[in-house]
Amino acid sequence: MTLLEEWSDKTFSEARQQELQQFTRETGIRVSLLPSPDSARERLVLWRELLGTGASGPDVYGIDVIWPGMLSEHFIDLKPYFAHEVALQFPAIASGYIVDNKLVAMAYRADIGLLYYRTDLLREYGYSDPPRTWDELEIMAARIQAGERAKGKKQFWGFVWQGAADEGLTCDALEWQVAEGGGRIIEEDHTISVNNPQAIRAWQRAARWVGSISPPGVVAYREWDSLNVWVAGDAAFMRHWPSAYLNSQAAGSPIRNKFEVALLPGGKAGQVGTLGGWGLAVSRFSAHPREALELVRYLTRSDVQEKRSRVLSQPPTLSQLYLVPDILQPKSRIDLLSQAFRTGMVLRPSDVTGKKYQEVTDAYIQAVHSVLTGEKSAPEAAAALENELLRTTGFKKGPPQGKSARPE
Ligand code: GLC
Numbered sequence: 138m139t140l141l142e143e144w145s146d147k148t149f150s151e152a153r154q155q156e157l158q159q160f161t162r163e164t165g166i167r168v169s170l171l172p173s174p175d176s177a178r179e180r181l182v183l184w185r186e187l188l189g190t191g192a193s194g195p196d197v198y199g200i201d202v203i204w205p206g207m208l209s210e211h212f213i214d215l216k217p218y219f220a221h222e223v224a225l226q227f228p229a230i231a232s233g234y235i236v237d238n239k240l241v242a243m244a245y246r247a248d249i250g251l252l253y254y255r256t257d258l259l260r261e262y263g264y265s266d267p268p269r270t271w272d273e274l275e276i277m278a279a280r281i282q283a284g285e286r287a288k289g290k291k292q293f294w295g296f297v298w299q300g301a302a303d304e305g306l307t308c309d310a311l312e313w314q315v316a317e318g319g320g321r322i323i324e325e326d327h328t329i330s331v332n333n334p335q336a337i338r339a340w341q342r343a344a345r346w347v348g349s350i351s352p353p354g355v356v357a358y359r360e361w362d363s364l365n366v367w368v369a370g371d372a373a374f375m376r377h378w379p380s381a382y383l384n385s386q387a388a389g390s391p392i393r394n395k396f397e398v399a400l401l402p403g404g405k406a407g408q409v410g411t412l413g414g415w416g417l418a419v420s421r422f423s424a425h426p427r428e429a430l431e432l433v434r435y436l437t438r439s440d441v442q443e444k445r446s447r448v449l450s451q452p453p454t455l456s457q458l459y460l461v462p463d464i465l466q467p468k469s470r471i472d473l474l475s476q477a478f479r480t481g482m483v484l485r486p487s488d489v490t491g492k493k494y495q496e497v498t499d500a501y502i503q504a505v506h507s508v509l510t511g512e513k514s515a516p517e518a519a520a521a522l523e524n525e526l527l528r529t530t531g532f533k534k535g536p537p538q539g540k541s542a543r544p545e
Pocket of ligand 1: 177201202203248304305308360378412413414415
């Protein structure tokens with residue numbers, strides 16, 4: 138049987154291989170793990186290719202929380218098999234995988250945008266707390282960067298993030314604009330809200346970061362690029378997912394014990410992180426559906442998730458595991474995550490755009506990226522984006538709304 142999922146680094150795949158070996162010991166079912174591309178866009182292309190042939194390719198697919206609406210028809214409905222288990226998951230995390238009442242995947246990994254910051258540097262430059270607003274971050278980052286450069290660290294930058302024209306940019310830019318009341322591109326009531334002054338200002342501010350507190354190359358950074366700069370000790374702040382903790386705190390990491398994690402900075406409308414994450418889906422074309430279901434059951438099981446959280450520092454998807462105080466180190470991280478998933482979360486508009494999400498996110502990425510690179514002005518890019526979204530979705534225009542965090 139084969140499993141295709143998003144690929145991270147060696148530590149991750151070794152831990153996954155161990156889980157799979159344990160699964161084989163328990164069930165006698167052998168599983169091979171297929172690697173995947175680094176870029177979120179390329180992953181979707183590969184998944185679509187494999188599913189589109191209709192041949193029995195991989196049996197179990199890891200799918201991004203934004204894909205169920207696009208890929209639903211290729212997977213079996215897991216509801217009859219997991220009705221009990223799904224009810225035990227953190228509601229906000231599980232709900233992303235339900236499309237028209239069909240449970241397309243079981244969540245096994247929850248992600249949310251977070252701020253990583255260097256505790257040693259904040260102390261050195263006289264800051265007792267991480268920034269609460271993006272404006273504060275900008276000031277702190279500039280000051281620490283100037284100080285570190287004056288000491289001779291010419292490669293040092295204030296803030297690294299994901300600016301490449303890829304899905305990571307949708308996540309980051311959404312956080313900037315939602316915090317300022319700029320809405321989430323397309324609102325829950327299917328209105329297109331993206332062309333508004335708050336979103337425009339948030340993009341302009343980020344464009345100002347490029348080449349000042351963030352490297353000029355940040356416009357080509359994916360998750361790994363930002364993580365590499367950060368782990369090397371060359372940045373004061375980083376926006377990343379919870380899993381970045383593992384590399385940052387690894388034995389031999391130059392920043393080990395010199396950093397902490399906080400909610401992302403906010404603005405007038407609050408502090409928000411984009412909800413990310415991965416679920417496991419069973420292919421409709423699988424030649425081994427019974428075994429595939431067993432694998433999904435195993436990989437989402439409470440004890441397996443708990444162990445994974447301890448080994449890989451990954452947030453669990455089951456509510457009860459958020460009550461295990463030492464499941465993540467340091468202990469404060471579990472409270473931080475549970476707070477973020479409860480109150481500080483924004484969903485990408487994949488829930489309202491269904492099959493069209495890829496077109497929507499591509500158009501948004503291009504618009505924001507053109508502002509970051511200085512190719513277009515923000516008002517111009519927002520107006521063009523609005524027109525394009527009106528055309529592709531057939532939805533109407535509307536004002537930006539609240540945070541769109543789903544109530545629990
Ligand atoms: C992480 C998130 C996923 C997101 C991707 C963007 O893997 O879990 O939801 O789409 O990053 O790069």
